[in-house]
Amino acid sequence: MKLRNFDLIAFDWDGTLYDSTKIIARCIQAAVRDVGGTVPNDEAAGYVIGLGLMQALAHAAPDVPPEKYPELGLRYRHHYAAHANDLSLFEGVLPLLDGLRARGHLLAVATGKSRLGLDEALQSVELKGVFDASRTADETAGKPDPRMLHELMAQLDVPPERVLMVGDTTHDLQMALNAACASVGVSYGAHQPDAFVAFGPRHVAHSVQGLHDWLLAHG
Numbered sequence: 687m688k689l690r691n692f693d694l695i696a697f698d699w700d701g702t703l704y705d706s707t708k709i710i711a712r713c714i715q716a717a718v719r720d721v722g723g724t725v726p727n728d729e730a731a732g733y734v735i736g737l738g739l740m741q742a743l744a745h746a747a748p749d750v751p752p753e754k755y756p757e758l759g760l761r762y763r764h765h766y767a768a769h770a771n772d773l774s775l776f777e778g779v780l781p782l783l784d785g786l787r788a789r790g791h792l793l794a795v796a797t798g799k800s801r802l803g804l805d806e807a808l809q810s811v812e813l814k815g816v817f818d819a820s821r822t823a824d825e826t827a828g829k830p831d832p833r834m835l836h837e838l839m840a841q842l843d844v845p846p847e848r849v850l851m852v853g854d855t856t857h858d859l860q861m862a863l864n865a866a867c868a869s870v871g872v873s874y875g876a877h878q879p880d881a882f883v884a885f886g887p888r889h890v891a892h893s894v895q896g897l898h899d900w901l902l903a904h905g
Contacts, residue, residue, distance in 0.1 A: 692868070692905055694818075694844040695786060696835060698853035699797035699804065700735055701875025705776045707854070709769045710735050711876075714746050717761035723750040735876040736798045736855040738823030776874075778894035783816050785902060792842050795820040796834045796851065796861070818842060829857040832865035839865075850888075850905060852897070859885035872897055 701707040711731035719725050726746045734742035743758050744750075750758055786793060794817055797804055801822045808817070819841050827833040839849060851862035854875020862869035863885050871887040872894075873879035879890050888904070891897035 690789060690791060690905065692791065692850040693848040694792040694794060694838070694842055695850045695852060695905060696794040696796045696838055698736060698858045699795055699799055701854035702852060702872055703775055703779050704773060704807065706773045707732060707735055707876040709773060713762055713765035713769065714743065716765045717743065717758055718747040718750065720761040721750055721754050721758050723747040732876045736829055736853070736857040738798050738828035739800065741828050742798065776894045778898060780812055782894060782898040782901070785898065786905065787816065791905065792818045792844065794818060794838045794842070796838060798823045798829055800824045830860035830864055832861055835861060835865040835867060856881050856885060859887055870900065
């Protein structure tokens, strides 16, 4: 069996494992419209994906006053809930995760989602017991603060040099850099891969199959 280069592989959720970025961007735009703010364009709405919800909404809607943030959050959740049945894992994600577990990697999720939102997504039968740990933005510091990864490393007793972060945004790659961990970017999610270079990822995968192949060869 090929030796592991990393003991713990931490994955972002939306846009990395879960095919949800376009719907999230549309829900952000609809929520801002509902409260009377200037609706962000697709690029601006996509940029904040991966951040904690209120951090993301505040960034995407700078002209919405803070006293409207609770309403803004409620409207986002309303629109997102309406699309819950339209969301799924990217094709190929389950074989990828199964292959990594078979080689003895610890697997974790580090996401800007809420704990409630992630737990709902993880209730599916095929994901039972797949991940060894997870952290969400509402129970620790949001990305790109490294605390999320620090807490996962402490819980699973893995040093930074044995951790790989996989994500689709610069927020993910900056968090890995801040935590002194290696990273891999994926280009099929929320951010354009041209922006990844500054954060020094080991690789940029352009499909789930490409990510699978690289991780099995180099992970």
